Amino acid sequence: MATDASPKFRGVPKSPEFHTEISVSPPPTHDGLEFWQYMIAGSVAGSVEHMAMFPVDTLKTRMQAIGGSCAIERVGVRQALGSILKFEGPAGLYRGIGAMGLGAGPAHAVYFSVYEFCKEALSGGNPNNSAAHAVSGVFATVASDAVITPMDVVKQRLQLKSSPYKGVSDCVKRVLMEEGIGAFYASYRTTVVMNAPFTAVHFATYEAAKRGLMGISPETAGEDERLIVHATAGAAAGALAAAVTTPLDVVKTQLQCQGVCGCDRFSSSSIGDVIQSIVRKDGYRGLVRGWIPRILFHAPAAAICWSTYEASKTLFQQLSGTNSSV
Numbered sequence: 001m002a003t004d005a006s007p008k009f010r011g012v013p014k015s016p017e018f019h020t021e022i023s024v025s026p027p028p029t030h031d032g033l034e035f036w037q038y039m040i041a042g043s044v045a046g047s048v049e050h051m052a053m054f055p056v057d058t059l060k061t062r063m064q065a066i067g068g069s070c071a072i073e074r075v076g077v078r079q080a081l082g083s084i085l086k087f088e089g090p091a092g093l094y095r096g097i098g099a100m101g102l103g104a105g106p107a108h109a110v111y112f113s114v115y116e117f118c119k120e121a122l123s124g125g126n127p128n129n130s131a132a133h134a135v136s137g138v139f140a141t142v143a144s145d146a147v148i149t150p151m152d153v154v155k156q157r158l159q160l161k162s163s164p165y166k167g168v169s170d171c172v173k174r175v176l177m178e179e180g181i182g183a184f185y186a187s188y189r190t191t192v193v194m195n196a197p198f199t200a201v202h203f204a205t206y207e208a209a210k211r212g213l214m215g216i217s218p219e220t221a222g223e224d225e226r227l228i229v230h231a232t233a234g235a236a237a238g239a240l241a242a243a244v245t246t247p248l249d250v251v252k253t254q255l256q257c258q259g260v261c262g263c264d265r266f267s268s269s270s271i272g273d274v275i276q277s278i279v280r281k282d283g284y285r286g287l288v289r290g291w292i293p294r295i296l297f298h299a300p301a302a303a304i305c306w307s308t309y310e311a312s313k314t315l316f317q318q319l320s321g322t323n324s325s326v
Helices: 035-065 076-089 092-093 095-123 130-159 168-179 181-185 186-212 224-242 246-257 272-281 284-288 289-326
Strands: none
Touching: 035 076, 035 092, 035 095, 035 130, 035 246, 035 284, 035 289, 076 092, 076 289, 095 168, 130 168, 130 181, 130 186, 130 246, 168 181, 186 224, 186 246, 186 272, 186 289, 224 246, 224 289, 246 272, 246 284, 246 289, 272 284
16 A cells, blocks of 8 residues: 555645644634633632722722711711821721632632633624623622622621721621621622622623724734733723612612611611612712722722733633643
8 A cells, every 4th residue: 555655655745634733723812711710810800909909998888888977978088098097097998808808719710700601601602792791790790799798798897987896707706696697698689789780881891892992903912902901991891880880889888787886777688778768868969978989999990800810811821822732
């Protein structure tokens, strides 16, 4: 039997099928990672985001938790910050950060991995499917809120001025003994109702802004330019989503802090009842308390989170490419 090494075949060019093992791989993308890689990237991104922006979150919580009779509510963000620094020192801005450290990592691991899984399943291969991005974000927040809500309750109670709790473990024990495990999830429904539109707006805006910015010079964009794109798109998405969901965030904060440090206690966790109570006491302006620090938190936080997340995914993609070539 003749082979390609015989004289008969020396001058004959090989057919294309002999070269199937030689192919040019497409440039690395963020797609195709394993589920656990999305979880790790999300966990890192969430932890970095919340740790970096925690002082602003403390300001927002203080301004939202107590009604208009509280002195801190009658001043602006700058005066509120000055008051905390004067009477509590810089440490006052970081009370409760341990609780957020315990909750942010696992919650964001669930958040981003569920988002990526649902986006792939629902987009139908169309990367520009904004509806799929929005719905995927809703699924992601329902799952992640179940993880983070208990620690968010602990975090916000520790952030209050003159908080009666000594730390994370003390707060968990006392809430369990005095109010029962249901207290950790009293705001879960409100959190989901708030975060569902928040996440839908956030993800849809982020994906659209990212496509628009990347479309300016997709061929020449380097790694630094792509990082700036992710940060800019994330900041725009975070600011817009935060602005439109502030009233529900006020309701969530009041439910989580009820009965502590002078905060009102509510007979039910109904969103409508809490809104009516806030409006009766403080008027409609009470529903937008803390909107400035909320936007100041979410704009840079989203920029940090998305750029960290995309950078982590890029790293995993590069490592996967390196490993596959070995």
